[in-house]
Structures are given as structure tokens and as C-alpha cells.
Amino acid sequence: MPDVASIRKLFPALHQEVYGKPLIYLDNAATTQKPQQVIDRLVDYYSQENSNIHRGVHHLSQKATLAYESARVFIAGLINANHSHEIIFTRGTTESINLVASSLGNLLMQQGDKVLITAMEHHSNLVPWQQLCIKHRGELLVTRFDETGTTDLNHFKELLTRKPKIVAIAHISNALGTINPIQEMIRLSHEQGIPVLVDGAQSIAHSAIDVQQLDCDFFAFSAHKAYGPMGAGVLYGKTKWLEKMPPYHFGGEMVDKVNFTETTFNILPFKFEAGTPNVEAVLGMETALKFVKEIGYENITAHEDALLRYATQKLMEIEDMKIFGSSPHKAAVISFQIGNIHPFDMGTLLDKMGIAVRTGHHCAQPVMDAFDVPGTVRASFAVYNTFQEIDTFIAAIKKASAMLA
């Protein structure tokens, strides 16, 4: 188990009061707080290294370029990519998915073609594919989940027989916490020769990723959900795809030779990184992922699983509690509703007691529709959360429920 007390000390934002109460931050699926070393990394970059990368012959530019490219190498190692040029820096998960939907999508899709997703996707892994299908007058195939929020693998297999061109699936659902059996889903898709994109937005902070073992074709994540800065993320892609795919954005940095009639494009990964990137956020992302690696994914998962079990058990003791998502494989995300209490009311009162949770549809409106609720209250845990915080959270829910009943 990680030493949570020491870990907490590294996070300045956790040590504040809101409305006179110590902050209890349980909105980690939306974004995590940042440890001091990540904050320092951003400041250090601007204090000592700032300059545009890949362009200058001067000292600072070389220093910044080296730092940026080292981050790529580190991240490639962390997720076990075959080559560092398989790591494309983006603004985050959403941009990573859009890149693939646009570039690979237009490469593979012909009129009437299909894309296969699941019913629990975040809008970021739904709308780009839906729009691609609309553009090609095709069809978006959607895998059902059952009442526990578990993906129906038989339905997935059935939909694969309809020969989608691309499969896109969340590793972990941000609304239900479900951990999808992606290894199996990737294997099944590959049997049909279909490439798979994994939306790893919710998994990168919580479970070790080995893209070669998973054999996924693409893996997308955001730094800010894993203790890193906003505005940076990664698209991992297999070389064989990235080489075939046309550029997504055009401009500086991603070109080789340019004249007024034609342009030849730069090699990987630069082909997909047009314009000046968010260098400081990429460096902050490297620092954040080093922090994660140092604690160790096994330790993080063990602690968060324990928090999840404890909180679930305590919540279930509350009258009229309904938890959405009880898949046997579940990450530390709990979506719930109590009786007829509106999530907005619960969220507002919890906020006044210093507790930050998410309320609403969590950018997964079809999931809410499936359970026929307008929204839920969602608590999501990170490595720095404690059992004591959960006790306070439970007491606060009871107090709010009594007021709202």
C-alpha cells in the first residue's frame, strides 16, 4: 500500500478549506490535482528552458528539444510502445481520438461503412465516430451493456460480424467505472482484421498499460487525469498505421519540403504534430507519469480498489441508495442516486460541506438514458484519497439526504 499521508503532502491544492471546511476532492475522474513537482516542472521550464523546439541551433532551443523528446522516450517506455515515434503528443484524449477518426477514418471508410463502439463511451469517443459515419452515410454500431454496466461481449461479437472498419472502446467508463475486457475485445476484432482504438482517459492514472501486450492499434489519454497539466495528452499508434495515415493538421513542424505547389511531410511522429506544441505541459506530463511510476501502478490500484470497496459498502447502507455500475471489474468511480433526490441538490449541499463531487450526465448522456435518469452524483477516487475522507463523505451524504428528503 502506498504511503498516502506522504503522498498527500505533495499536493498543495488538497490543503485548503472551502466554505470553512477542509476540501475533500472526489472529482478525480474529471481531473486530478497536481503534485508539487509537476507544478515546479512548469515553472522551471519557463524560468530556465523556454524556447521553441526543433528549430533553433541555439543552446536553449536544444535544451528544450532534448527535454521534449526525452519525455516522448519515457512515455514510450512507460506504456511499452515499440518505438518512441509511436507516441504522438496531442492536447489530450479528445484530440487524439479526433486525429484517428479524421485521418484513419477517412482512409478506411467508404460509403456505407460502419464503426463499432460501446454504449458507455464518453462523448469524446462517440461524437467523432458518429460524425464520421454520418459523413460516409454509414452506421455507428453500439455494443449494449447489462444492468450492472458490464459490456455484453456476445453482442460485441455479433456486431463484429457486421464488419465495422474501426472499433473504438473505453478502457474504463468514466460514468460507471466499468473496466472493459479490452484485451479480449481487441483479440476478437483482430480476428476480423479490424483495428482498435482504446480510450484510456480513465485508465492511465490507475492501471499499468502495455500496448504491445494489449496489441491495441491506438491508445489515447490525457495528462490532466493522471496528475499532469491540462493541455497535453498522447496518441499511441502502431507504426504500420501511423505511416499510412495522412496528416491531420497542416502547418509548421510537420513538413519536410514546401513550395507553392506541393509539400512533402515530415517523418513520424512530427507528421502529426503541426505547429508549436504545448512543451511545458508535455514536460509536466512526463513528471506526473514518473510520479505515478514511482508509486507503482500495483500500489495505486490496490489502494483505490480498497477505497472503492469501502465506499461502496458504506454507501449501500444508506436507504434508497442506487449505485449505477456494479460490474465485477470496476475502477474507483461510483455513480449513484438516492431515492428521488436530484443530483444537483446533493452536489450543492456536499459542496457546501467541502466535498467536491460531479453531478450531471458526465458527458455520457446515452448512459444516463440507459438507466433512465437525468444524471447521477459521481465520486471518483485517486491515490491521495483516504478512508477518513470517505467517512466524512458518507456522513455528509446522510446529512444532505435528511435535508432533502
Added chain:
Amino acid sequence: MKTEEIQAQIISEFAAFDDWMDKYNLLIEMGKDTPMIDARFKTNNHLISGCQSKVWLHAEYVDGKVFFTADSDAVITKGIVNLLIRALSGQSPDDILATDLGFLDQIGLKEHLSPTRSNGLLSMVQQMKLYAKVFKLKAGN
């Protein structure tokens, strides 16, 4: 009563409480007194678009004054809706258009009217003022 007097009265009712939970208790209780919108007006036409909680609003114009009825599916929202109705219902269009509803700030509920709160209350205030404007224009003819 003039809207300023009503707003001052609301401020004094809340002044009795320091604790946030007590203030919200009062707000929740007040929500129960909301002049209920007639069932036949509780339609999508009367729905004020807000992301999280729903608010239905109806207005009538009687003897130069605007009267509002409403409902919400969230009780805290309903409490705030009731405060707005207390402050504005029965007032003339000119008075409704002139007031800035500063009392919400003074009782610590202004955040609910911020554009980042996706609860539709800001749109509700705009809608109430729009009703006042329309009634005023119609009356002018």
C-alpha cells in the same frame, strides 16, 4: 410591497443564519411555498433550458403587474426560484426590468446565478425580464 423592500426582507430572513447548512435548510423550506405553475403550462414550451435541473416558468399580466408561477425538479433550485418570484411577482414591468437582484449576492447565493452554474437560473432571470419587456410592449400598443 416594492421589490426593494421584499429583497431587504429576504436578506434579513437569511441574516439569522451563519451556517451554510442552515441557510440551505431555509431555502429548501421556502421552495415549498413556490406559487405552483398550472399543470397545463408544465410543458417544454415553458421549460427554461439549463443543464442539470429543470425549471418551468409561466407569467401572466394583470392590471399592469406581472405574476409568475413556476416549478423545478430540484429542491434547491426551487428555493431560489421562489426567492426570485417573491422579489419580482406582482411588480410592474418597469420595476422588474430595473432591479438587479442584488439580494442574492448579499445572502450568498449569487454563485447560483453565475454563467458557469449550469442550473438555468441565469436564464430564468433573463426569461422573467423578457416577460416583463414583452408585457410592457404589448401594453404600450
